[in-house]
Amino acid sequence: MTRRAAELLGVVVFFLVLALGIVILRCYVRLRIKRCFGLDDGLAVTSLVFYLVAAASMIEGVRAGSFGNRWTEMEPSVLLKGLKLLFVYESTYIVATTAIKFAVGFFLLRFCVERYQRWIIYIILVILTGLTFFIFIFVLLQCRPPSWFWQQAIDSHGTCDGSGLIMAAYVHSAITGLSDAVLGLLPICIVRSLHLPFYIKCYVSVILALGSCAAFATVARMCFVHELTDPKNLFEKTGILVWSYIEVGVAIIASSAATLRPLLDEYSCYNPRWRRLHSQHKSTETSSHQQSTCMTYEEALQHNNLGMRITPISPV
Template sequence: MTVNRNAAVRAIPAVFLAVTSITVLLRCYVRLRLVKAFGWDDGLMVLAMAVYAMFCGVMIGGSLYGTGKHFADLTASHRVTAMEYWWLCEIGYCFSSIFCKCSICIFLARITIKRPHLAFLYIIMTCTVLIGLVLMFALLLQCRPVSYFWTRVAFDPNDEGTCVNTEVVIALTYAYSGVAACCDLAVGIVPFFIIRGLNMPWRRKVAAIGICSISCIACCAVIVRIPYVPTFADQDFLYATYEVAVWSNVEVGLGIFAGSLATLHPLLKLLRTAFIQPGLKRLSSRSSSGPTAPKPDFVSVSSYPSPSVSLFRPGNVMNTTTTIQADGEWVADPESCSPRASRDTGMRTNDILIQQTFNLNTGWESRNSSVA
């Protein structure tokens, strides 16, 4: 079956642009309204989304002028315009990929406890930024003048310019793909070592590791793209490099989607509390006449992050409240819990309520925590 390459170049960015926009907007809602802790990782992801939107826009624009089509089927002006859009796509891909990967690493740094894990994340970020910038400058400055990259396809004998050997660009792309795939896989493995030492039920550990590791699925697109890298040397450039364009867009789109999805647990918990749990309680009240044992819903952390990562945290002091309670009728009981809890919640009759409020100071001066 023949694939309409031009239509695919137009459709795939449109789909991923819609999906990633929704997930990033939900991420911003969670961090700004629910958690109220908008950090560096969120800012970088928003920046990655903005550049990715530009990437998708110029990719769709290039498809209108001939990306995915044969040179022979295009006019000289359309060939030149499509190649110029391709050049802009290279800028969008490099910057959006760097911002996205750094955002994911900083997100993991915010929950990292041990210094070796933090150092490992710094190494991944450094490698990602360095190899990304090297590839970007190599692609952008491969021709002299820069505009010769797109004007040469007009095949005008009066147009003068030079470009580096295509084999150099192919070698750098191979190097970038290898480093990017290794970094993505490493980012997927790090959450296992971060979360396994936490004092929490094993099922919740598995879920947390899965959520934090989902961002490494972008490496699949990198690996799939590798066999198509030699198409950079093809004379029918716009048609031959269709797979490279598509999988590059998919790589960044998957990274932004998965990296934002890992932050949406508070929103999912809110929806579950608002819509799912009331229905389950009604069903359980009909099938059971006696009281049920309370189910704890908390996570205990044995130690707190190092102050060296406070740069990536939205604030130095935060409150953490742990509550265990069963069903019953609400009555006021301000002496049984913290002052803040007495304003927000009350006791129930025939009920057990255990509540602790921790003030955690993660600043540079002190690492002590007080229990109120």
């Protein structure tokens, strides 16, 4: 196993374990503690499923001797298998990315106060839908015939649109990065008008913006898109594979982490000050004790903004 292959395998296993564990915790919180499994939770699970397929394709590629190795040093059978696995990875990456972006969008919809905030999210989701269809179809049809993507290892009759692939990769990275940035800044607008102390606004903004942390990985991924100019770099130079995989993994982990607050309320004696917001308005000791035992940040937001929608968008 080469050094690049070992590095790729380490990254894949590390983020796979983290993503799998945190999504399991998310499902536990939504099903057992909150007892409301929303559309955003279903999309997070869907993204994880495709993420698992992408991880399996790369692990198998490393095991077979294709991923992380030089194209010219592979046997035709190994190269053929590697190209098939790469095709599977590209397809599942696109679906997993879109699913987790939708999960973040629907999660933020629960907390939107103003109509324009909802419209911003709707517009982003529509743009992502169109982008996904375009990129997915392009990946399927980038070679003529489509099967030549992997059969180029044993057959010289066919062509692939290499320049078009690079352009599509830049467009996809730019739009997904911009959507992450907008969804990451939107929580500031959501909590700005709330009647809450400043430190609580900062805390809630950070929690709601966690799902957009993948923007940093998206920017890093764009720095390696130029490697696609030479098809023989697809396996040896693993930069774009690593950062595209990290991009989805960070999005799954961060967006699911934003939903785990009730887990601390359930199993920890830690009671931060913001959970006692409602009790501060009570003068008697009895009512204060009753109101300070189970207030989550969602309930605190709802108490201060009775019109806020914090229930799941729709059950699945």
